[in-house]
Amino acid sequence: MSTIQQTLQEQLAKGLHELFSIEVSEIVLQETKKEFEGAYTLVVFPYTKQAGKAPAAIATDLGEYLMANCGIVKTFQVVQGFLNISIHDSAWLDLLASVASDKNPFQIESKGEKVLIEYSSPNTNKPLHLGHLRNNFLGFSVAQILAAGGYDVVKTNLVNDRGIHICKSMLAYQLFGNNETPETSGLKGDHLVGKYYVAFDVAYKEEIAELKAKGLEEEQAKKQAPILLKAQEMLLKWEQGDEEVMNLWNTMNAWVFAGFEKSYKTMGVSFDKIYRESNTYLLGKQIVDEGLASGVFFQKPDGSVWINLEAEGLDEKLVLRKDGTSVYITQDMGTAQLKYTDFKASQSVYVVGNEQDYHFEVLFHILKKLNKPFSQGNFHLSYGMVDLPSGKMKSREGTVVDADDLMAEMIQTAKDRTLELGKIDGFTEVESNELFHNLGLGALKYFLLKVEPKKRMLFNPEESIDFQGNTGPFIQYTHARICSILRKAGTINSINTDSELASSEQELIYLLGEYKAIIATAAANFAPSVIANYAYDLAKTFNKFYNEMTILSEENEVKRNIRIILADLTGKTIQHATSLLGIVSPNRM
RNA sequence: GGUUCCGUAGCUCAGUUGGAUAGAGCAACUGCCUUCUAAGCAGUAGGUCUUUGGUUCGAAUCCAAACGGAAUCACCA
Numbered sequence: 145m146s147t148i149q150q151t152l153q154e155q156l157a158k159g160l161h162e163l164f165s166i167e168v169s170e171i172v173l174q175e176t177k178k179e180f181e182g183a184y185t186l187v188v189f190p191y192t193k194q195a196g197k198a199p200a201a202i203a204t205d206l207g208e209y210l211m212a213n214c215g216i217v218k219t220f221q222v223v224q225g226f227l228n229i230s231i232h233d234s235a236w237l238d239l240l241a242s243v244a245s246d247k248n249p250f251q252i253e254s255k256g257e258k259v260l261i262e263y264s265s266p267n268t269n270k271p272l273h274l275g276h277l278r279n280n281f282l283g284f285s286v287a288q289i290l291a292a293g294g295y296d297v298v299k300t301n302l303v304n305d306r307g308i309h310i311c312k313s314m315l316a317y318q319l320f321g322n323n324e325t326p327e328t329s330g331l332k333g334d335h336l337v338g339k340y341y342v343a344f345d346v347a348y349k350e351e352i353a354e355l356k357a358k359g360l361e362e363e364q365a366k367k368q369a370p371i372l373l374k375a376q377e378m379l380l381k382w383e384q385g386d387e388e389v390m391n392l393w394n395t396m397n398a399w400v401f402a403g404f405e406k407s408y409k410t411m412g413v414s415f416d417k418i419y420r421e422s423n424t425y426l427l428g429k430q431i432v433d434e435g436l437a438s439g440v441f442f443q444k445p446d447g448s449v450w451i452n453l454e455a456e457g458l459d460e461k462l463v464l465r466k467d468g469t470s471v472y473i474t475q476d477m478g479t480a481q482l483k484y485t486d487f488k489a490s491q492s493v494y495v496v497g498n499e500q501d502y503h504f505e506v507l508f509h510i511l512k513k514l515n516k517p518f519s520q521g522n523f524h525l526s527y528g529m530v531d532l533p534s535g536k537m538k539s540r541e542g543t544v545v546d547a548d549d550l551m552a553e554m555i556q557t558a559k560d561r562t563l564e565l566g567k568i569d570g571f572t573e574v575e576s577n578e579l580f581h582n583l584g585l586g587a588l589k590y591f592l593l594k595v596e597p598k599k600r601m602l603f604n605p606e607e608s609i610d611f612q613g614n615t616g617p618f619i620q621y622t623h624a625r626i627c628s629i630l631r632k633a634g635t636i637n638s639i640n641t642d643s644e645l646a647s648s649e650q651e652l653i654y655l656l657g658e659y660k661a662i663i664a665t666a667a668a669n670f671a672p673s674v675i676a677n678y679a680y681d682l683a684k685t686f687n688k689f690y691n692e693m694t695i696l697s698e699e700n701e702v703k704r705n706i707r708i709i710l711a712d713l714t715g716k717t718i719q720h721a722t723s724l725l726g727i728v729s730p731n732r733m
Numbered sequence: 734g735g736u737u738c739c740g741u742a743g744c745u746c747a748g749u750u751g752g753a754u755a756g757a758g759c760a761a762c763u764g765c766c767u768u769c770u771a772a773g774c775a776g777u778a779g780g781u782c783u784u785u786g787g788u789u790c791g792a793a794u795c796c797a798a799a800c801g802g803a804a805u806c807a808c809c810a
Contacts, residue, residue, distance in 0.1 A: 458806095471807095471808065475810085501805070595746065607745095611772055612759080614745090617772055622773085625770055677748095687773060
């Protein structure tokens with residue numbers, strides 16, 4: 145919130161008290177609509193009863209009060225119950241000067257609180273796809289935003305590297321792989337493994353068809369297919385630590401991890417700590433024992449362990465199988481414990497798709513019932529699936545938009561577009577490639593992050609992601625433009641606040657003054673889309689200003705200097721805002 | 734069937750505690766590059782905010798119901 149807004153709020157609260165004896169805890173101001181004159185608007189309808197006057201009369205009284213008591217107010221207009229307040233240019237310039245001279249205009253003071261954010265969480269049986277991109281970009285961005293919001297952030301990744309699905313690709317590799325490796329096949333490790341995950345499904349389906357031809361019911365055929373039985377056998381061997389199986393598992397996992405490493409690098413995301421389910425899956429059992437002892441869980445005659453969540457509006461939920469092995473939620477209890485032991489974070493954010501809404505609801509209820517110290521501050525950042533025009537993506541059927549392919553395509557599109565526009569004069573090859581990368585990824589990240597997470601979104605591979613309009617490259621372009629001006633601007637002097645402002649200049653100052661509050665809102669709501677929309681708004685406002693005003697050739701020294709400072713601060717703000725989205729804003733493009 | 738989420742322009746989406754005549758971009762059409770990067774700017778056109786009822790000075794926003802779509806309700810992860 146800017147100082148202008150604060151001053152107005154204080155004065156309006158005083159005014160309401162002195163004129164009408166109304167006490168208000170918080171005055172809510174909004175931006176005045178473009179059709180009306182003014183910068184801030186107070187809606188006075190809520191005070192009509194207490195004041196015993198008509199809305200317009202209250203607004204007029206308050207406006208006159210401000211004129212008499214508040215130096216920054218230039219004038220006011222009353223439209224029905226709306227009090228529109230105009231601010232002196234000198235006050236706007238004061239605001240600009242204060243933001244421009246702020247040593248840390250983008251960093252909110254430390255809250256002394258640690259937040260743990262878990263995202264990405266891939267399976268090691270297949271490469272990453274478009275859905276993972278949404279997850280990774282969201283998780284990384286939220287981490288950046290929380291850090292800017294004053295939190296101590298720890299980024300974690302819980303890799304699902306064990307289970308029947310992993311055995312499926314291992315088995316298929318054993319059967320059909322002919323010892324091929326990433327080196328001999330020329331395939332990235334995760335893609336090679338993914339190939340066998342698909343191969344398993346193909347073979348499995350063939351076997352089911354054969355069994356059905358022999359007269360078995362579909363259900364029976366699915367359970368009895370030899371290749372599935374073999375995969376189950378392999379899982380047992382894995383759990384027993386069978387040497388051959390472990391060797392294969394280690395080898396294939398190493399391939400996948402090397403592949404993921406590359407993808408993460410291209411995505412520009414990183415982690416402070418990587419957990420693997422193969423190390424954590426047994427941990428939850430201790431917690432189950434504790435819960436049984438304290439009566440939170442109960443045991444059925446067959447030995448399985450359950451929790452009753454009917455009082456919470458849910459139902460009974462299994463937490464341990466009758467054979468004593470752990471299920472998904474057992475692992476998550478264990479992992480939650482482990483993460484708490486490692487980091488003692490006061491908040492924990494899980495970036496996981498909305499198909500697991502129910503799972504996390506259950507998990508958080510269980511942690512509360514167990515009265516764990518980490519039962520508070522848990523948040524499931526749930527996001528919708530990315531659908532294709534043909535429907536849902538399915539890895540085992542090969543109907544996915546592959547993450548690596550898509551990123552490569554975006555980079556290629558950025559390259560084509562840039563060459564078309566002939567904009568890389570004087571770039572070295574390294575610089576060009578860096579630019580194509582930043583633009584391609586910028587377009588992709590912005591496309592995925594500008595949308596509210598919980599909405600499911602449609603991605604049409606036939607229609608490439610735009611580079612014009614409300615897009616990442618538009619914002620990046622604005623930044624590059626600003627850099628170009630600044631390269632030619634020479635020294636920047638301090639602001640002379642005795643000058644006049646055009647409306648586009650004033651709008652820019654208004655937006656720049658809001659940025660810290662925007663970060664706070666985004667952090668409080670784990671919402672990159674708030675930052676994305678702000679960045680677009682800011683870029684758009686700057687471009688309007690850029691087209692209306694001359695900057696470098698402005699003859700009035702004071703005005704010229706103000707405009708350069710405006711450009712400078714806008715550039716820095718865009719740079720920072722895009723960085724919170726994981727987007728790099730190039731200096732030239 | 735139960736629960737949860739979503740439904741705003743032809744398409745993709747904004748709309749932060751309820752406020753003025755519901756906003757952008759894409760696509761279509763018109764203008765603007767011998768002045769700071771035209772990946773830009775200005776403009777035209779495009780809406781029963783799924784529907785119905787309720788709450789109130791005021792509802793896209795809150796409540797209820799209906800309709801449409803999605804997810805989930807596994808001793809899979």
